[in-house]
Amino acid sequence: METTTSKTHIVKDLFAFILIVFMAYILQDFLIPIVFAMILSVLIYPIVRYFEKSLCFNRIVSITIAIIIFTVIIFSIFVLIGIQFEEIMNKSDMYFSKIGSKLTALIQQTENSTGIETEDIVGSKDIKVKEIVKENSANILNFITTSGSILSDFILSPLYMFLFLLYRNFLISFLYRATSKISTKKNTRIILNELYNVQQNYMLGLVSVMVIVGLLNSIGLLLLGIDYPFFFGFLCALLLLIPYIGIMIGSLIPALIALATKDSYWYAIGVVAIFGFIQFIEGNFITPKITGSKVSLNALVSILVIILFSMLWGIPGMILALPITASLKVVFDHSEKFKPIGFLLGQAEEKYFNSKAKNRLKKWKKIRKNKKTS
Structure with a gap:
């Protein structure tokens, strides 16, 4: 009987999850500006309070x-x-021309050294490398400008922000009433405070990380002598809004500029290498140090939710994936039913592994001692 009941609960939970995802997809045009407005309201609330x-x-x-x-x-x-x-873009023709000539020379050099025909490399003897580079560069620029202007497209977000901040006490009272049957007022207040701290910590931490990464990117480009170092450095930092992927996309344009303006291919490789190294530092040292343990999502979960939210809501989903998942973790941590999921979303703490390793070592020593005694 208990097994049947548990299976019924699992089916109900699964159906509820599928329904929520379906509704989130159908109502994305309505929900995305509201979610952005909620997060940004938390960001500017200290200013309002001041x-x-x-x-x-x-x-x-x-x-x-x-x-x-x-x-x-x-x-x-x-x-x-x-x-x-x-x-x-006013200099784009010059850039594309230089990139095209360099790629043509590189293909010719490959043909001479390997014996592979140009037609086998690029698909046609008449293909214009310049046009290929120009077309791909335009696609990259279009992606960056589209992803960078996401927030400016939501005309309703400022209105939602205004209303959320104006009726904040009323909305909190509603949540107290709505959760009165499943949680005490004290517990609801604790959850709300943790949700606020998570979002505030994430947003302020993200802004601080952007500034630091922007400076590091700019210094790296400046040392390489790349044109517009501070613009590209901070543009790439702005693309940290799209975790993991944004900084890689942001490195492509300065790499193309380096390819067009420098004599050696190594400058373009150097740009990608520097940005990759800075991303490694950002992901492993800067962000964990600044953002702290408030947004404690492990790397595996972070990557998976970014992919899933991108499938659900596109680029806005990639931006919202981490703050939404961090908020869900807070709710799960305070629910007995979903606490294991909250644990799965969290950081795989070193202390946990150390304690497990110590316990295994103790058991192994005990077994060896028993064998020797027997």
Whole structure:
């Protein structure tokens, strides 16, 4: 009887999960701006609180000023990116011409050294390498500008942010009432505080990491003598919004610029190598140190959820994957039913492995001692 009941619960949970995913996919145009607005509301809440408490401003005035400041900063960043891109694209013909001539020479050198015909390498003797490079570069630029302007497309997000911040006490009271049957008010408050801390820690940590990575990228490009080092350095840092993948995409454009403006291919390889090394430092040292244990998701789960959310919501899903999963982990950690899933999402702590290893060592020594005694 118990087995049948447990199977029934599993089927119900599985059906509920499938239904939630289906609804999230169907309602993505409605949900994505709201989720962005919720996360960004947490980010600017300290500013709103400062205006309300320290400057004694009206709540509506405080929220309006905070949203205007935030919007102006974001708009200014995208305007600067657009201006710099326009300047680079004005030189694109020169860049493409140089890249095309270098690739042609490289293909010719490959043909001479290996005996493989050019037609076998590029598919046709009449194909224009310059056009291939130009087309692929345009695709890369289009991807970067699309992923970078995601937030600016959501016209409703500032309105949602305003309403979330204006009715924050009302919404919290609603959550207390909605969870009264499954949790005490104290437990609900603890969960809400942890959710706030997770999002605040993640967003502030992400901004700090972007600044540090942007500086490191810029210094690396400056040492290599690549054009527009600070622009490309901070553009790549901005693409950290797309974890793991963004920094790799951001390295392609300066690598192409290096290929076009430098005499040696090694400069382009050096750009990719430097960005890859900085990504390694960022992922293993900078982000864990700054973001801390509040967003404690292990690397395997992080990669998997980024892939799954990208399949569900595209590029916005890749950006939202980690903050949403971190929030789910907080909820799971406070649920007896889903606590094992919360454990699975968390960091595989070194202490856990050490304690397991010590226990195995003790058992092994005990077995050996018993064998010797017998």
